[in-house]
Amino acid sequence: MTEATILIRGARILAGAQAATTPIGDILIRGNTIVAVGEVPPQSPGSIDREIDGRGLLAAPGLINAHMHSQSSTMSGFADGLSHPAFMWLTQAHTSRRTPQEIRLAVLLSAAQMLTTGTTALIDHFPGQRFSTADMDAVLAAWEETGLRTTLAMRFFDGVFSDIIPAGIEVPASVTALVSGSGLLAPHPLAELREQMPDLITRWHGRSGRIGLCPAPSNPDRCSDEALLFCAELAQRHDLPIHTHLLETKAQARIARERYGESTVAHLERLGILSDRWSCAHAIWLDEADIALMAQRQAIAVHNPESNARIGTGRMRTPEMLAAGVPIALGTDGSGANDNLVMQEAMRAAALLHRSDLPDRRQWVSARDALRMATLEGARAIRLAGQLGEIAPGQLADIVLYRLDAPWWRPLNDAASQLVFAETGAAVTTAIVDGRVVLEDGRITTFDAEAALAEIEGMEATLRLRNADLFAAADAIARAVR
Numbered sequence: 271m272t273e274a275t276i277l278i279r280g281a282r283i284l285a286g287a288q289a290a291t292t293p294i295g296d297i298l299i300r301g302n303t304i305v306a307v308g309e310v311p312p313q314s315p316g317s318i319d320r321e322i323d324g325r326g327l328l329a330a331p332g333l334i335n336a337h338m339h340s341q342s343s344t345m346s347g348f349a350d351g352l353s354h355p356a357f358m359w360l361t362q363a364h365t366s367r368r369t370p371q372e373i374r375l376a377v378l379l380s381a382a383q384m385l386t387t388g389t390t391a392l393i394d395h396f397p398g399q400r401f402s403t404a405d406m407d408a409v410l411a412a413w414e415e416t417g418l419r420t421t422l423a424m425r426f427f428d429g430v431f432s433d434i435i436p437a438g439i440e441v442p443a444s445v446t447a448l449v450s451g452s453g454l455l456a457p458h459p460l461a462e463l464r465e466q467m468p469d470l471i472t473r474w475h476g477r478s479g480r481i482g483l484c485p486a487p488s489n490p491d492r493c494s495d496e497a498l499l500f501c502a503e504l505a506q507r508h509d510l511p512i513h514t515h516l517l518e519t520k521a522q523a524r525i526a527r528e529r530y531g532e533s534t535v536a537h538l539e540r541l542g543i544l545s546d547r548w549s550c551a552h553a554i555w556l557d558e559a560d561i562a563l564m565a566q567r568q569a570i571a572v573h574n575p576e577s578n579a580r581i582g583t584g585r586m587r588t589p590e591m592l593a594a595g596v597p598i599a600l601g602t603d604g605s606g607a608n609d610n611l612v613m614q615e616a617m618r619a620a621a622l623l624h625r626s627d628l629p630d631r632r633q634w635v636s637a638r639d640a641l642r643m644a645t646l647e648g649a650r651a652i653r654l655a656g657q658l659g660e661i662a663p664g665q666l667a668d669i670v671l672y673r674l675d676a677p678w679w680r681p682l683n684d685a686a687s688q689l690v691f692a693e694t695g696a697a698v699t700t701a702i703v704d705g706r707v708v709l710e711d712g713r714i715t716t717f718d719a720e721a722a723l724a725e726i727e728g729m730e731a732t733l734r735l736r737n738a739d740l741f742a743a744a745d746a747i748a749r750a751v752r
């Protein structure tokens with residue numbers, strides 16, 4: 271943690287999602303914490319390490335991307351019109367068998383998109399295959415390098431990844447072998463996870479004050495009950511969140527019913543582990559009882575509106591879930607399912623996609639609801655509720671500065687609304703994470719983004735050769751499932 275003191279002078283301040291006005295004021299940051307907001311009196315000479323001229327800028331809380339996959343960041347532009355199983359196989363082809371350097375480059379690509387567009391914290395649900403400790407060390411070292419506030423959701427499955435083998439169609443034996451044999455999607459033995467996860471937590475959790483870890487079922491239906499209970503116990507022991515995909519597709523809802531005789535949410539409740547530690551990406555195929563249970567336990571739904579629309583998996587019942595009291599955070603999902611990691615676009619989609627079908631405007635998700643999802647509720651998902659998501663004394667110093675001379679900010683009418691409906695991330699000039707300037711005049715200060723982007727250009731061709739069998743499997747599934 272840095273102990274530097276930063277003073278932002280004379281910015282317009284959007285303190286948080288509920289703020290009605292944007293008064294001009296100063297923000298004093300000491301170490302990783304905001305210590306004063308408003309009129310900060312002149313400080314004694316030498317006591318300020320860094321003064322930032324905030325005139326003409328809007329200071330807003332950094333956005334929190336509560337569901338993304340760093341490994342998919344190289345997949346922008348692929349898979350238009352593919353079914354969910356075909357998309358999942360294409361993702362396997364692109365993201366499997368990466369070297370530590372390729373894992374790092376995908377993180378830097380993700381970080382470059384988020385830092386330059388105003389996102390300061392994230393949950394990376396990584397990887398897409400059975401992981402090794404070396405994979406996890408590579409991804410964690412890369413996130414530490416970026417300066418972003420990161421929760422690495424250690425994604426695993428100790429059961430069968432059956433929902434991506436479509437029912438009732440002929441797929442080549444070589445494809446099923448990849449799932450059932452000793453391949454990439456073979457179940458991760460729980461005995462190994464019991465060793466790996468605590469070891470990773472011990473070595474990485476809390477590193478730099480910005481790196482967190484959490485257990486993360488790929489999807490509860492791809493895991494044994496014992497593994498889910500282990501996640502709950504591990505999270506309890508270390509006070510961690512638990513992250514997962516939940517009921518993203520209709521097929522997953524059907525599989526859960528067949529397997530449990532009840533929905534996945536009801537099953538987590540039956541196991542006694544549904545709680546406010548859970549943040550659940552997608553949460554689309556929930557029934558009334560599931561929504562009531564999520565609200566009762568304060569389990570968090572992470573809405574990914576663009577991804578859901580892009581792959582056509584369904585639409586989260588956001589207005590009903592908000593009304594029922596389910597906490598809702600927001601994510602972009604990986605770039606394979608939603609080509610960029612721009613949270614302003616995710617907010618906009620969250621506030622707009624349901625409106626045409628919902629005549630009662632009182633039920634609409636407002637811009638402020640969407641901003642709350644991307645700030646306070648995201649903070650809740652990474653277990654920093656009350657400490658992150660607003661610009662106020664005592665809060666962690668994750669702050670983004672936007673240029674108010676950008677045309678979509680002129681005139682300044684309603685900052686929260688314009689941040690959601692008008693901003694694209696393009697007016698971001700400065701980002702501070704945990705009291706450290708990580709983006710300055712639009713340039714990333716923590717790593718060489720240009721070099722990383724140049725190196726990524728050649729990765730695709732290498733992966734096509736290395737993973738030819740997986741690309742063939744993806745093609746076979748795409749042909750079989752129109």
Ligand SMILES: [Zn+2]
Binds near residue numbers: 338395
């Ligand atoms: Zn996802």
